[in-house]
Amino acid sequence: MAQIIPITNAPNQTLNVSLSVDGNVLRLTLFITYSEMAQYWVMSVSDSAGNLLLSSIPLITGAWPASNILAQFGYLKIGSAYVLSLGNVPDDYPNADELGGSFVLLWDNTAV
DSSP states (O other): OOEEEOOOSOSEEEEEEEEEETTEEEEEEEEEEEETTTTEEEEEEEETTOOEEEEEEEOOOOSTTTTOTTGGGGGGOOOEEEEEEOSSOSSSSOOTTTBTTTEEEEEESSOO
C-alpha cells in the first residue's frame, strides 16, 4: 500500500516514519532540506539505529520508470518513493514553497 509522507515546506525537517515495505514495518528517519544553491529539495534517509543509508537524494518528479527516486537503491529494500505534482504548477519539481502543498512525497510499500 502506498503511503503519503506528511512533509511541509519547512526548510529543515526531520521525520520518523513507520512504513509498510513488503509486509514488514520499516522505521526510517527522513531529513528533508531545501538547497538554496541548487533550488530543489533533498532528502537523506537513516535506519532506526541512526545509520545513514542515503544522502542528498533530489526530490524531483519524472516520467515512469524514472519517477521512482529510490530505483537505483533497490538493494536497500526500503521501498520506492515518488514526488508527485498535484497539478496547477509550472515546475517539474517543488520550489521552496511548494513541497507538501502542490507536491507530495509518496512511499510505495514494495521494494524494487
